[in-house]
Structures are given as C-alpha cells and as structure tokens.
Amino acid sequence: MSKIVQFTEKEILARLETERKSPGYNARMERLKNIRDEDIDFSDIPELTDEQLALAIRPGRGGVRPGAGRKPSGRTPIMLRLRPAIARKLRAAARREKLTISDVAERWLAAAN
Secondary structure, eight states: OOOOOOOOHHHHHHHHHHHHHSTTHHHHHHHHHTOOGGGOOOTTSOOOOHHHHHHOOOOSSOOOOTTOSOOOOSOOOOOOOOOHHHHHHHHHHHHHHTOOHHHHHHHHHHHHO
C-alpha cells in the first residue's frame, strides 16, 4: 500500500525555492525544455486499452452532469428598461403575490390587450 504524503502550500513553495537555488537547476530545466519526444523512455508505462481510453475524461471544468443546469422554461428572455417607479411597483406586486417579476409583468401585459 502506498504512503500518502501531504504538504502545506508553504512547504511546497519552500521546497521549490530550495530546488531553484540548487546547483545545476538551470541546466536541468533547459535540458528538459529541449528534450525531444523520441528521447523519452515510456517502456515502464503500459499501453492504454481501447476500453480505458473510452472511460477517460478530458480535463476541464467538470463537464455536464445529467440533469444539471437550468431547466427550459419555454420563455424568451427580454431585457426592458423601466422607469424606477414602475420597476418598484412591479417588484412590490411580485412580492405581494409571491410570484416572479416575469409572471407579474406577463399578467399585466396580457390584461392590457
């Protein structure tokens, strides 16, 4: 069983700083920057199977989970610029009726027609 080692951010930064000050650091980094793919020995790493590759997840920001996100409401978003007094009345009516501002505005517009 492998041993789990944990370091604080401060410890990691201290180790990096010590490594950067070590003799030959710049030469090692330059050699690694210029190494060709053909010069890397992958013989100790087993080949991935097609099944393993199919299960691989591309790195990113978590991806889409089933059922995640806002559900479609069937409504079209519209931005309106209202006078402050009208906006206050709309918000107050929405709070009073325990509805969304969109629901109240839709009701008012439907009643006007």
